[in-house]
Amino acid sequence: MRTVEFDAVVVGTGPAGSASALVAAKKGLKVLVIERGPEPGSKTVSGAMIRIDEVGKVFGTDIPIERQVKRFKVIIANGGDRVNLDFPVSGLGTVGRRKFDAWMSSKAEAAGAVVITKTSVTGIKRTEGGIKVLTDRGEISTGRVVLAEGANPILSMSLRIRDDLTPEDAVQTAKEVYSMPQTEVTKRMGLSADTDGEVWRVIYVNKTFGAGFLYTYKDAIAIGAGAPMKSMIEKKYQPNVMIEDFKEDLGLKQLLSGTSLREYSAKIIPESGFPYCKAGIDNVYLAGDAIGLVNPLTFDGIGPAIASGVIAGNAVAEGWDPRKYEEALKYDPLIKSVISSRKLVKQLLSTGEKYVTLLPEIMKRWASGDLYGIRELVSENAWTILKDLTLLMQVRK
Known part of the structure; x- marks a missing residue:
């Protein structure tokens, strides 16, 4: 690749990268998007749940949804003790990330962005005239850069915009996807139609405190679990063992019997980031997982990633300084x-x-009519509950 010029270069074709490219291209900029994988979405695995409105207002309503989520289940599990809650929901859908990421990238291309794949960015350096983006295929001259490089932000760290993740600031996750016919997913999950879906959120204790999930796709069921990385290192707990324990605890082996394992992946999810790290320097803007924009309380990383990408696209188009970009991030409801x-x-x-x-202990005592026992439990844990409720009251939109 010879040296070429673009108004802006975006690194990464995930939700944040494609959103920023789409916005900047719509504003008339000549935008290049660089993807390391063979195609957009090729480095991601399986899928996720999305809030349809969050995606639709940026990329359009023709989202490649696997299933419309009609039932949502919350499980609190401690060994044999368990509390289950399930309720109907709307406005949610499951997506396969390969197809979903490719669709978002196609929207950016339709707006005028140029997407190149099989290209690794090896460095970024400043010149008198702007910025040089170094790749394994040549150099690109540009005025502005969006780094949407995911949870392992090597370029961002090389520019000293942010530090590496530490075990205290990360969760180790593992995910498995099991293939089966579409009708079999519907049957095993007890769903009313082949387009209906169900999602689980699980909070549990095994060898460590953790959280898990179950997603239904068109022709597959995905399960996953995660735990604080620091705890997993201390207990020498491997991700593949964690997910096996999760399946055992939740009785999922019977649900998945006779199916084939399509994917296994392990991923680190940031639990810290902006505003405890910078979101950019002059004409370089970070977005999405690169600055830890994941909400573990709602299991939502795609929504904040898209929101940050939109803001980054506007910052690129209008040449915002880093402070204005960071203020705009802080103002967005999702972020x-x-x-x-x-x-x-x-x-x-x-x-x-x-x-x-x-x-679970409170529910057991309630079932047995032991209201005094409930009072004792709450009293013993009142200080912890009060502190956590105080922090919950600080959550803003």
């Missing part, structure tokens, strides 16, 4: 929710196990 939840998330990493034990 504000992530930021204001950080203290509570950190607290729950240490107190969450207590709730997993407490809630």
Whole structure:
């Protein structure tokens, strides 16, 4: 590749990268999007749940949804003790990330952005005339850069915009996807139609405190679990063992019997980031997972990533300074929710196990009519509950 010029270069074709490219291209900029994988979405695995309105207002309503989520289940599990809640929902859908990411990238291309794949960015350096983006295929001259490089932000760290993740600031996750016919997914999950879906959120204790999920796709069921990385390192707990324990605890092996494992992946999810790290420097803007915009309390990373990408696209188009970009991030409702939840998330990493034990015990005592016993349990844990409620009241939108 010879040296070429673009108004803006975006690194990454995930939700944040494609959103920023789409916005900047719509504003008339000549935008280049660089993807390391063979195609957009090729480095991601399986899928996720989305809030349809969050995606639709940026990319359009023709979202490649696998299933419309009609039932949502919350499970609190501590060994044999368990509390289950399920309720109808609307406005939610499951997506396969390969197809979903490719669709978002196509929207950016339709707006005028140029997307190149199989290209690795090896560095970024400043010149008198702007910025040089170094790749394994040549150099690109540009005025502005969006780094939407995901949870392992090597370029951002090389520019000293942010530090590397530490075990205290990350969760280790593992995910498995099991293939089966579409009608079999519907049958096994007890759904009313082949287009209906169900999602689980699980808070549990096994060898460590953790959280898990179950998603239904058109022709597959995905399960996953995660736990604080620091705890997993201390206990020498491997991700593949964690997900096996999760399946055992939740009785999922019977649900998945006779199916074939299509995907296994392990991923680190940031639990810290902006505003405890910078979101950019002059003419370089970070977005999405690169600055830890994941809300563990709502299991939502795609919504905040898209929101930050839109803001980054506007910043690129209008040449914002880093301070204006960071202020705009703080003002966005989805990102504000992530930021204001950080203290509570950190607290729950240490107190969450207590709730997993407490809630099933309260329900058992209620069933037996032991209201005084409930009072004792609440009284014993009142200080912890009060502190966590205080942090919850600080969450903003």
